[in-house]
Structures are given as structure tokens and as C-alpha cells.
Ligand code: KG4
């Protein structure tokens with residue numbers, strides 16, 4: 001079964017063609033650089049950029065896959081959650097394309113896509129626990145079987161990726177800051193600052209990262225790292241207050257120590273809840289999904305705590321952890337195969353829970 005997947009929920013315009021839920025024939029992502037000088041994604045600009053890139057990206061995916069549109073068995077696109085204006089570009093294009101070709105179409109939940117990125121690597125094993133950790137979401141999901149999603153808990157405030165992004169931003173690291181925080185943290189002492197690990201009394205599987213964000217800001221201010229106020233030249237492609245790579249690498253050792261300690265606190269909070277969920281459900285398999293799953297300190301720590309419990313840790317390669325369309329094509333393939341077709345009037349949604357199909 002050949003499926004074209006399309007993803008435009010945030011600032012990446014992506015299209016992919018996959019065969020039989022696993023074989024990636026093409027996986028094209030056009031990342032928008034327009035937002036760099038604003039230090040975050042500007043929704044209106046994102047929609048316009050998607051409009052510019054959508055058709056060329058789709059064409060490029062089909063060309064690279066060597067697949068003619070007539071050969072497709074179906075088309076899938078992210079319906080939500082995400083920026084509505086951005087979603088509508090990919091969703092409407094995909095639905096119209098499917099309608100024109102007379103092919104089945106299905107709208108896919110973005111998080112279902114992140115979870116199913118694991119299937120692109122190997123058959124997932126059930127029952128399992130999935131830790132979803134992206135820039136917009138942090139949640140624990142139990143999957144008793146393929147197509148069934150039971151939410152055990154979620155963040156009460158910031159997402160874990162947002163915590164990386166916001167703490168990184170305090171030191172002038174460009175958005176999305178996660179990968180650079182990971183890199184700079186390698187030079188720091190993760191035990192230098194004893195950041196508190198938030199624990200919620202009434203939610204064993206819930207998360208909270210806003211306290212850490214405030215604590216990091218206070219430590220940084222106390223140690224003299226006040227926010228930069230310089231405005232870079234317009235053509236620098238940088239937001240006000242951002243540091244260049246050379247400037248970041250020249251920061252005092254204390255900055256690396258604070259980053260390493262903050263990363264460790266995030267990793268510990270994620271690890272603690274995942275272990276609690278694995279214990280409570282006696283799951284033998286744990287999966288990671290979403291951009292933060294690319295963090296190697298997190299993977300290392302999780303392997304260390306899950307192995308003694310007899311649970312195996314699985315995660316997609318970094319390229320499939322962050323937003324891409326192969327994961328949407330994969331989730332869409334399963335839905336199409338099981339008869340879940342949505343009409344050309346499929347609605348986009350800014351937020352909404354995962355929905356099971358089995
Ligand atoms: O899943 P994703 O690509 O987009 C969303 O759906 O949000 O996740 C992006 C998030 C950003 O917050 C980014 O900083 C974070 O994933 N991220 C990382 C790493 N790579 C990406 N966080 C920590 N360490 C990384 N290596």
C-alpha cells in the first residue's frame with residue numbers, strides 16, 4: 001500500500017511517500033527560516049510559507065519516490081493539533097488532491113503520527129507505554145494494542161520541549177533550543193545546581209515544568225546572566241538577544257553547569273513518571289515520541305532506569321523524532337487499511353485528544 005503523507009502543523013512543510021507502513025520511499029521536510037529573526041514561530045508567516053512550499057514539497061516527495069499520483073493507494077494529512085492556519089494549508093491541499101485523484105483520504109492526529117514514527121523502525125510491541133515529548137506536548141499514553149490510545153497523564157503547564165526552549169532562550173540560544181542545550185550541557189556539571197524535581201500530589205503521571213523555568217531564571221539572574229538586549233542587524237537572521245555559536249561557546253563555565261543541571265532536572269522528571277507508568281501497568285516495552293526523544297542524555301538515563309525493571313526502551317532515530325510526514329503517512333496507512341476514511345470536508349483542529357481506532 002502506497003500512501004502520501006503531509007504535515008504542516010507548525011513551521012515545517014513536509015511530505016513523504018511510504019510503502020506498507022514502513023518503507024520510506026521519500027521524506028521531504030522544508031524548514032522555515034523566516035521565523036529566525038523573531039525568536040519563535042509567527043503563525044501568520046508560517047501559513048504563508050506553507051502556501052509557498054506545499055506543492056513543490058509534495059512534487060519533490062513523489063519525484064524522489066518515483067511514484068506517479070495514480071499509483072497512490074491513499075493520502076493522509078495532519079488535521080491537528082497545531083497552528084490552525086498552518087494545518088489548513090496541508091489539510092486542504094491533501095484533501096483536494098485526494099478528491100481530484102479519486103483516492104481515499106484520512107486526517108491524522110499529529111501525536112498519533114509521532115507515536116507511530118516508532119513503527120517505521122520496527123513492529124511495536126503491545127501493551128506498551130509511550131512517553132510523548134515534543135515542543136507542544138508532554139504526555140504518557142498506554143497502548144494496549146495497535147490503534148488504541150489511553151492517556152495516563154500529561155503536563156499541567158509547559159511541555160518538556162518548551163522547557164528546553166525557554167531555558168535556552170534565557171541564555172540567548174535560538175529557537176528551538178533543545179539540540180543546542182544538549183550540546184552545551186555536555187560541557188557542564190549536571191549536579192552543579194540542585195533544581196527541585198516537581199512532584200504533583202494528585203497526579204502520579206502528570207508533569208509540571210514551569211517551576212523549573214522560574215528557578216533557572218532566578219539562578220541565571222543571580223549569577224549575572226541577565227538577558228541580552230542587543231539588536232542584531234536585520235540581515236543576520238537572528239532574533240534580539242540571541243547569541244552566535246561562537247558567543248555561546250565563550251560563555252563562562254557556570255552557564256554550562258546551569259544548562260546541564262536544568263537538562264538533568266527535565267530528564268529526571270520524565271524518567272520518574274515513565275518508570276511509575278511502566279511499574280503500574282507492568283509494561284515490558286516503553287517508546288519515546290516527539291522532538292525531545294532525540295536527546296541522548298534522556299535516552300541514556302531511561303535505559304538505565306528501565307532495564308532493571310525488565311522493560312525495553314525503544315525510540316525512533318532523531319530525524320523521525322522531530323516533525324516529519326513519514327510518521328503521518330504511517331499512522332494514516334493504518335487508519336486507511338482499517339477503513340477509516342474521512343471526507344474532503346475533514347476539519348482541522350488547534351487542540352484535541354488522541355482518538356483510538358481499534
Ligand atoms: O516534535 P517536535 O519536532 O515538534 C512539535 O510537535 O513540537 O518537537 C520540537 C521540540 C522543540 O521544543 C525542541 O527544542 C525539542 O523538540 N528538541 C530537543 C532536542 N531536539 C529537539 N530537546 C532536547 N534535546 C534535543 N536533542
Ligand code: ZN
Pocket residue numbers: 110114134135290291322323
Ligand atoms: Zn510534532
